Amino acid sequence: MKKIFLLFLVVICMTSCETKIKSKLELEAEVYKAEDDFKNLSQTKGISAAFYSFADDNAVIKRENDTLIRGKENIKKYYSNLKFKKASVTWKPDFVEVSKDGEMAFTYGKYIWTVKDSLENKKDFKGIFHTVWKKQKDGSWKYVWD
Numbered sequence: 001m002k003k004i005f006l007l008f009l010v011v012i013c014m015t016s017c018e019t020k021i022k023s024k025l026e027l028e029a030e031v032y033k034a035e036d037d038f039k040n041l042s043q044t045k046g047i048s049a050a051f052y053s054f055a056d057d058n059a060v061i062k063r064e065n066d067t068l069i070r071g072k073e074n075i076k077k078y079y080s081n082l083k084f085k086k087a088s089v090t091w092k093p094d095f096v097e098v099s100k101d102g103e104m105a106f107t108y109g110k111y112i113w114t115v116k117d118s119l120e121n122k123k124d125f126k127g128i129f130h131t132v133w134k135k136q137k138d139g140s141w142k143y144v145w146d
Contacts, residue, residue: 027098031105031133034141035093042089048079056134056142086116091129105133105141 034054042050051061055072062068069078091111098105113125132145 023102024098027102027105028096031096031098031107031141032093034133035091035096035107035131038143039089039091047084047087047089048076051079051146052076054143056136056144059142059144059146061146083115088114090114093131103135105135107131107133 038050038054041053045053052072052075055075057072058070059072059075060068060070061075061078063078069075089111092109093107094109096105096107108128108130111127111129113127114122115125116122129146131143133141134144136142
């Protein structure tokens with residue numbers, strides 16, 4: 001009887017562990033998709049619309065000179081500046097990690113900002129991004145730090 005019970009526990013543990021791994025992979029895929037949707041929206045609707053749409057209400061972005069822009073509305077206002085209307089950005093995460101409880105995640109990877117000057121000449125600025133994501137009540141992912 002003890003052997004059957006022990007076998008039963010092992011089978012349950014293996015099933016549970018397998019489900020947990022699959023769940024983690026599914027969550028990582030959701031965050032990758034959120035990053036891709038975020039990038040695509042920036043290219044189709046503009047930088048301001050994308051950074052507003054994917055921001056958590058309490059999001060913070062760090063920009064030039066270590067300036068912090070706090071809150072979804074302030075982020076929208078910041079990116080409504082004329083200089084961003086002639087800019088585009090593309091990026092791709094190299095890495096995604098999701099917390100054990102599946103509520104938070106972070107990504108990092110490479111980005112390229114392309115800006116146009118007054119003569120329409122393009123200039124690229126390359127760098128590394130780091131984004132912290134929070135799962136929302138509706139199951140979507142929004143960034144809280146970028």
